[in-house]
Amino acid sequence: MAEPYAESPLATYTDVLERSSVRGQLRIAEEPFLAQVTVRVDPKSPAAERVGTALGGMLPNQSGEVVLAGDLTVLWLGPDEWLVVGPEGRDRDVQERVTAALDGEHGAVVDVSANRTVLSVTGPRARDLLNKGCALDLHPRAFESNRCAQTMLARAGVILVRRDAEAPSFWLLVRSSFARYLADWLVDAAEEYRSGGGEP
Amino acid sequence: MMLIPCPWCGPRNEIEFHYGGQADVRCPADPQAVSDEDWATFLFFRDNPKGVFTERWSHVAGCRRWFTVRRDTDSNRVLPSEGTQQARTVTT
Numbered sequence: 273m274a275e276p277y278a279e280s281p282l283a284t285y286t287d288v289l290e291r292s293s294v295r296g297q298l299r300i301a302e303e304p305f306l307a308q309v310t311v312r313v314d315p316k317s318p319a320a321e322r323v324g325t326a327l328g329g330m331l332p333n334q335s336g337e338v339v340l341a342g343d344l345t346v347l348w349l350g351p352d353e354w355l356v357v358g359p360e361g362r363d364r365d366v367q368e369r370v371t372a373a374l375d376g377e378h379g380a381v382v383d384v385s386a387n388r389t390v391l392s393v394t395g396p397r398a399r400d401l402l403n404k405g406c407a408l409d410l411h412p413r414a415f416e417s418n419r420c421a422q423t424m425l426a427r428a429g430v431i432l433v434r435r436d437a438e439a440p441s442f443w444l445l446v447r448s449s450f451a452r453y454l455a456d457w458l459v460d461a462a463e464e465y466r467s468g469g470g471e472p
Numbered sequence: 473m474m475l476i477p478c479p480w481c482g483p484r485n486e487i488e489f490h491y492g493g494q495a496d497v498r499c500p501a502d503p504q505a506v507s508d509e510d511w512a513t514f515l516f517f518r519d520n521p522k523g524v525f526t527e528r529w530s531h532v533a534g535c536r537r538w539f540t541v542r543r544d545t546d547s548n549r550v551l552p553s554e555g556t557q558q559a560r561t562v563t564t
């Protein structure tokens with residue numbers, strides 16, 4: 273019997289993205305196969321509290337808030353909707369823990385890992401690059417570290433997460449079917465930084 | 473281009489939204505009991521004022537919630553609405 277295997281939407285783009293990166297300025301790369309689980313539950317219910325405890329951090333209740341809980345990142349997607357992102361392979365564990373925490377109360381837990389892939393855009397030019405196709409103000413004063421937003425980037429729907437561990441760093445969560453389009457757009461938008469300068 | 477204030481996400485670009493038309497259109501309690509004319513009025517006829525209009529919007533590219541906005545159709549200015557709190561009521 274054939275072994276099941278996974279191929280990321282940007283499997284053939286690794287080199288293309290690598291070539292469009294500019295040392296010390298900009299790095300674009302796919303982070304494939306991250307575990308993603310959608311959670312929906314009434315935020316004021318005891319079940320929501322139990323879910324928070326099970327994940328190791330309370331579910332964020334502010335628009336665009338991100339909660340880090342160990343190796344899990346919990347994104348606010350709506351007043352009663354969250355996306356739990358974790359390392360590859362954690363999806364089943366997260367799903368089981370959250371389902372157990374719901375304990376039959378009204379809610380939803382869905383593994384959506386294959387729905388989107390993640391592009392990371394890192395470096396001092398990252399904000400410049402994204403703002404070519406995104407109307408949100410991405411300056412750290414307006415869009416701080418550990419914030420997320422669902423918006424349009426170059427006409428593609430994305431979840432944008434600011435991570436900023438060391439350098440300015442963003443995650444773009446994009447639907448698999450839009451991934452190559454968005455990667456092409458990013459490569460094209462990054463062209464000016466590659467051909468030296470960027471400043472007039 | 474309009475900035476539309478989502479009660480959850482704050483002001484966002486018009487392209488992130490879907491328009492839902494006139495707000496507070498009530499479905500007749502007993503559809504069997506109304507005349508064809510009243511039913512047609514409910515289904516097809518909407519106000520079209522030049523001025524303040526109360527309308528539904530959905531933040532489709534963002535939090536995907538429906539909410540109500542009062543907009544001046546002449547100037548496209550969005551007016552503060554008393555319904556903000558109500559618009560934020562969570563429905564699961």
Ligand SMILES: [Zn+2]
Pocket residue numbers: 478479480481482531534535536537
């Ligand atoms: Zn919104």
